[in-house]
Every structure is written in structure tokens, then in C-alpha cells.
Amino acid sequence: MPKRTAKSWSLIPGYPVSPGHALIIPKRHVASYFDLTNHEREAMNVMLQYVRQKVEERYHPDGFNVGINIGEAAGQSVFHCHMHLIPRYKGDVPNQKGGVRGVIPSKQKY
Template structure:
């Protein structure tokens, strides 16, 4: 559905497991982030790099 509606160039998929990995509530929670060529300066900056103001938590 995301691919057909938004036509991204790629995706980031993220799951945090455990408090030290950033999980704050113990449950399965997955992020599927559509990515587009040029959307951030360095796409290798990790999942939190997608929103620079959220890199530190």
C-alpha cells in the first residue's frame, strides 16, 4: 500500500528490542519509513537520522 500510494525509492524498517535499544514500552513496535532520493543529506545515518531533531533520545 505505501509503495503504490507514495512510490518511494526505498524503505527503512526499524524494531527496537529492549530498553537499551530505545524501547520504552515492552511490545512489538515497527517503523516502516518510506525513503526518497535526496530526502536527507546522509541516508546511512541510521533510522533516527531520518528526523535529525530526534537523533538523540
């Protein structure tokens, strides 16, 4: 599944959250997604679509979370921009409602 293009690349992280978890990374070193050019963001989105297709073929997930941590307060610990593609599976957590809202547990339920 890892792949490289002129503007981005993908890899399987050292500590995957679920089977098929992948990272999409721009080649140019910037800490924030907001510092990327439009062309670099588009290259990441093209890579995201490619990796999603490969993950679906291999792992058959029931859904996905896509996320980017920007800044220390948002949980960023590696200060080279990267996007997470996290496959989700029915029953992988007790209550899946709220999805990415779970980054602030008290705000997850609505």
C-alpha cells in the first residue's frame, strides 16, 4: 500500500489504530496543513483516494475517519504535516456515534 508521487507519499504508521491505518504525507516539510499550497493539498487528496481504495480492497472496513492534527493543542506530536486515514469496523468501540467529535470526549455525545 505505501506509494510515492512527486508531491506526496503514504505509509503504514508504526502504531496503527486499526488494520489498514495509513498516513498521507506531503513531501515538502511544513508543520501545518494550512501552510501547504493548493497543489500540495490536492496531491494529498489524490493520494488519500488511492490509499482508501487499496484499504477497502484489502481490509473491507465499514467506514473511515480522516484526520489532521494541527498544533500541539490539537494533539500534533510530529511537526511535519500528515493526514490519517483510519479504517473503522462495526463494533470496534462500544458507541461509534460522534466519530471525530470524540477528540473532546465530553462533547462527543449530542
